[in-house]
Amino acid sequence: xxxxxxxxxxxxxxxxxxxxxxxxxxxxxxxxxxxxxxxxxxxxxxxxxxxxxxxxxxxxxxxxxxxxxxxxxxxxxxxxxxxxxxxxxxxxxxxxxxxxxxxxxxxxxxxxxxxxxxxxxxxxxxxxxxxxxxxxxxxxxxxxxxxxxxxxxxxxxxxxxxxxxxxxxxxxxxxxxxxxxxxxxxxxxxxxxxxxxxxxxxxxxxxxxxxxxxxxxxxxxxxxxxxxxxxxxxxxxxxxxxxxxxxxxxxxxxxxxxxxxxxxxxxxxxxxxxxxxxxxxxxxxxxxxxxxxxxxxxxxxxxxxxxxxxxxxxxxxxxxxxxxxxxxxxxxxxxxxxxxxxxxxxxxxxxxxxxxxxxxxxxxxxxxxxxxxxxxxxxxxxxxxxxxxxxxxxxxxxxxxxxxxxxxxxxxxxxxxxxxxxxxxxxxxxxxxxxxxxxxxxxxxxxxxxxxxxxxxxxxxxxxxxxxxxxxxxxxxxxxxxxxxxxxxxxxxxxxxxxxxxxxxxxxxxxxxxxxxxxxxxxxxxxxxxxxxxxxx
Numbered sequence: 001x002x003x004x005x006x007x008x009x010x011x012x013x014x015x016x017x018x019x020x021x022x023x024x025x026x027x028x029x030x031x032x033x034x035x036x037x038x039x040x041x042x043x044x045x046x047x048x049x050x051x052x053x054x055x056x057x058x059x060x061x062x063x064x065x066x067x068x069x070x071x072x073x074x075x076x077x078x079x080x081x082x083x084x085x086x087x088x089x090x091x092x093x094x095x096x097x098x099x100x101x102x103x104x105x106x107x108x109x110x111x112x113x114x115x116x117x118x119x120x121x122x123x124x125x126x127x128x129x130x131x132x133x134x135x136x137x138x139x140x141x142x143x144x145x146x147x148x149x150x151x152x153x154x155x156x157x158x159x160x161x162x163x164x165x166x167x168x169x170x171x172x173x174x175x176x177x178x179x180x181x182x183x184x185x186x187x188x189x190x191x192x193x194x195x196x197x198x199x200x201x202x203x204x205x206x207x208x209x210x211x212x213x214x215x216x217x218x219x220x221x222x223x224x225x226x227x228x229x230x231x232x233x234x235x236x237x238x239x240x241x242x243x244x245x246x247x248x249x250x251x252x253x254x255x256x257x258x259x260x261x262x263x264x265x266x267x268x269x270x271x272x273x274x275x276x277x278x279x280x281x282x283x284x285x286x287x288x289x290x291x292x293x294x295x296x297x298x299x300x301x302x303x304x305x306x307x308x309x310x311x312x313x314x315x316x317x318x319x320x321x322x323x324x325x326x327x328x329x330x331x332x333x334x335x336x337x338x339x340x341x342x343x344x345x346x347x348x349x350x351x352x353x354x355x356x357x358x359x360x361x362x363x364x365x366x367x368x369x370x371x372x373x374x375x376x377x378x379x380x381x382x383x384x385x386x387x388x389x390x391x392x393x394x395x396x397x398x399x400x401x402x403x404x405x406x407x408x409x410x411x412x413x414x415x416x417x418x419x420x421x422x423x424x425x426x427x428x429x430x431x432x433x434x435x436x437x438x439x440x441x442x443x444x445x446x447x448x449x450x451x452x453x454x455x456x457x458x459x460x461x462x463x464x465x466x467x468x469x470x471x472x473x474x475x476x477x478x479x480x481x482x483x484x485x486x487x488x489x490x491x492x493x494x495x496x497x498x499x500x501x502x503x504x505x506x507x508x509x510x511x512x513x514x515x516x517x518x519x520x521x522x523x524x525x526x527x528x529x530x531x532x533x534x535x536x537x
Contacts, residue, residue: 032120035132040113043143046409047105047152052418054425055097056154061449062261063155064097068457071259072252075276079245080197081157096457097425100155107159108152112143114166115358119365121173126323131369137405138365144409145304145357146416147350153418158354161198165355168194169334169362172208173327176215179224181231187212188235192242199276200352203341207333214326249274258456285346297343300353301360308404313360316367335359424450430511431489432461439487440465442474447491447512471498478505478516479525488516 055061059074066073067085088103089096119135142148151158168190175183191208194201219225252260253270262278264270272278286293302310320328335356342352428450435441441451441464448468454460465486467477471493478501481488490501491513501507504521507514519525 032132032135035136036113036116036120039116039136039139039143040109042140043112043152044105044109046143047109047149048102050149050413050417050419051098051105051153052101052421053098054095054422055428055450055453056101056421057424057446058449060101060155061097061453063157064100065449065453065456066259067100067103067155068096068453069258070248070252071257071456072249072261072273074261075273075278076199077249077261077273078157078197079248080193081160083245083248084160085155097155097453101153104154104156104159105152107163108143108148111159111162111166111358112139114163114170115139115142115361115365118166118170118173118362119369121170121177122320122324122327122362122366123369125173125177125327126320126366128369128373131372134369134372135365137368138361138363140405141305141309141364141408142357142361144405144412145361146412147300147304148354148357149412149416150418151351151354153416156351157198158351161194161200162354162358164190164194164197165201165204165334166358168204168208169331169359172211172215172330176211176218176326179219181234184231184235185238188238189242192239193245194242196243196245200338200341200355203337204334204355207330207337210333211326211330246274259452279347282345282347283341284344286344293343296349297339297353297356300342300350301356304357305360305364309360309364312367312371313363314367315371316363316365316369319370320363320366331359331362427511428454432464434511435461435464435489436487438463438465439489440467440477440481441489441491442467442471442478443489443491443512444468444471444493451512472500474498475500475504476525479519482516482519490514490516 052060055064062073063078063081063085065071066078066082068089070082070086072079073082085100085103088099088106091099091102093099093102116135116139119138120132123131123135148162168187171183171187171190174180175187187208191201191205194204216228220228225231249270253264262269262273264273288296305313317328317332320331338355338359339353342349342356345352428447431441432451432454441448443451443466445468448466451464451466455462455464455466467474474490478488478490482505489510489512490498490507497507497514501514501516504519504524505516506518506520507516509515
């Protein structure tokens, strides 16, 4: 019944605990939630110290711009990220770009803290007690994983995705354990928000759905609901509430806005952006075999956690399957869904493994706690009393984990630290300050996004004409601009000077690239009678 005490409901829906684990000696634990806040605080402090201080090129600048002006970035639009990012732009910290970067630090630190909370909850449900140090170890090792750490320092969507995934896991597990309807509604809301934010979440829906169906079956069998249909209807409404940020994309499409990627003009264009249509060819967009892709994914896991972390994670997965099969199935299916997509996505696919890294962090935490209890109660030992064995095991494990964590942090810090990355900002400001009135800028996506950021966020240089796209089309425009007396600047494309520009024009060094000073091969161009464009060869 709805008013059934929590413990009574839990008796019906929790699985039995292994006798060996259930009889484990009680070990005094500090208040675990305080440790959780400390883990969150450490991660946030680490990310803040290494945070990118200002605008960054390409997609980073586009996200910073979109958050500031409530625009719509590249597919799939990321409405939740933009709406939350707008709130961060109101903070009195650094410049606008820094504030959006800082949002990633907060999101990922939140994911680290929730990972800790998930591990602590699993320990309690499995009968370990609150092995806070193991939960903290798993969370902190996840926090300093190279890909995780690097995506906490810049304006991208991956940190918020990690936080939402972690929150869904905590919420659904708590719903099953507590039987409190508020956690069911929270689960539905968070799943909806995850679906709106990142398309890869759809691959996690089978795991969520099966777990929630299991809970429904258990509650029906236990007769734990007085009005189950009312609760389910409210759950659907919670899910729809989670999907509501999508209305922002509709609003911007119908009424317009300062920035909308691709400038969609029809509902077909709109849905193409919403579903990530321009990037569909990146799925399975590789020539490797599936075995090669699996090895690629395993290599990414090894790069984050090393072989030791993989071994501890495997031990944790095995322990969880033995003690809490439903939760083990949930996490394993989630990981397989994410892993299968990420390994088969050809465009920066390594970034999409972050949910896998998150789940593996949980497995590592469980594995560390399980191995400690094996040392405490599962093996005979000449050390004497159980208390002595427990203290010795905790000391050894703590020293090893502290050494691994500290050494990994120190070794990775110089390569991941973004706090000194100001070159993009300085070059862009130098170009905006030096370009003559009415100049034309031909820049690739990486640089044009930065100039567009300063133009739309700070109102800098609206007189400049921006060009991007295919660099093989640039020479025609450059020729016309020079012929009409307009100053012309050309940037790098894919890290090099466009070869046709180098062949046909004389250039001199300038911020973000070169200034075109003269037409070198006039014979390759002719001005047609209309006098409005150039025709090559």
